[in-house]
Amino acid sequence: METQRNISEFILLGLSDDNNVQIFCFILFLLCFVALLVGNSLILVSILFRPLFHQPMYYFLIQLSFLDICYTSSVTPKLIGDLLEGTKTISYDYCMFQVFTMHFFCSIEIFIITTMAFDPYVAICRPLHYMMIMNRTKCNFLILAVWVGEFSHSFPQLSMTMHLPFCGPNEINHYFCDIFPLLKIACIDTYRTSVLLLVSSGVMTLVVFVILYLSYAIILFTLGNHSAEGRHKALSTCASHISVVVLFFGPAIFFYLRTPTTFPEDKVLALFYTIITPVCNPLIYTLRNTEMKNAMRKVWSHILFSKETYS
Template structure:
């Protein structure tokens, strides 16, 4: 018998974070503000890296890709959550739910691998600086980013495919604000032991393995930094690595907690999910810009060039010339 034919549920109800109308209004204003700040902050970093030649290096190439991922990652969950807060039905179709799950794990898995690649970039820059530009060539960086997307796609496709095969013939209320493997597996009307173990072996072990590799790489990096004689050199190296390490902790900590266990709904799950789906994409640009003088200088330079009197005068002259020619 085709397992897919057993699924009678055509749509799910996302319960969300709270049933209280007062809290829903607060959540709508809060998460809309956080989402807009996430978009603007990450777009600012992407623009600064693109327009400033001084930021055309492997580290900022990876950073701009991280900002793009954060925009996509937050867009998968927050707009639907905001729409459900305003709606009385709070429904999502079966296919939309699986699609949301797929893209959530696509961008989340890709970000896991990208953060690991960024740690490798810092390792080469600090531990083998003389060969840095040879090892981290533009071609190599493109291949590394492509491999993170390939790894993220393989991970998300497998997760979505197995979840799609589960039969849903009873309850359709998802105790969450987005569709994920754990909340859906709880609703399946069949034995989900295999997919439970796969979640732990796939999502959980990917998160844990990348996290351990990152911590080990930073142990080696910090050991190398301590050997630097120049205090200014140590300060700059620590500043760069501290920003990346903060992002790693904020992102991987909640992921390990959620996915490295069987699918049992805990009260704290939704709150923990807010950390890595809402706050982490917002904190990434804040952490990198506040602790990175080069990015701050590039952003300030782009604003000065955009609104400087000379630039405005040149734009007016160009506009007048175009009108005269017309």
């Protein structure tokens, strides 16, 4: 089947037509994007310049921060530019790029969050085997498997989207190119494609969520045999992870475990995994983590004092 398209660009309807709302969103999202870049960059530098890099949890946290920057940067700058300039057109090629990067990086983030939950599970439930299970070779293999696996999962979705015929209306009721809004304006019946995409992404999301739920349930059950100090530290770590899971998986479950259609609320919920969660991740993983706060304080104190010495 050859791709049939008579249009070279789409029009993104955005979040609102109200000028005051657009100004408010521009300021808000610009601040959020700057905070996201600064927060995740601080985490990356702090871990890379401290021995924390050799610990599995912080090795995965680097991956998470990198992914937050990557997939948010594929959507947010365009959104901010549209709100500032008032133009909301997007080329066909850039639209397909957004479809691929959003699903590719978001899917990888789902499994990175899962591996980060696996680390405390092993540390609490299998402490004597921790170094053997979570050694660097296995962590590297796990990360490689996630990237390769998600490319294999995301590329067919992009292929199906690119083979859709677009020959009529080119208005997308969203602030970025996503699969389901694009299916709505295709020139053919896309019900089967929608169901296929829902099964593919929905089953993956549900299975991962169930695994995470079971792992935290086992951790909480096992904590009954630990000291009060050990329970407090483990609960603090788990609370951070659970916060991320709720923010990220809540909208994902709403999108992919339902009938293949679109709702006005989709755009608002999409803000959680495109902007809000990536902004919150640095706060969640640093404010509740004493080791991470100490590492950041030492790294940046050293950098600032070094600059003062040479000035």
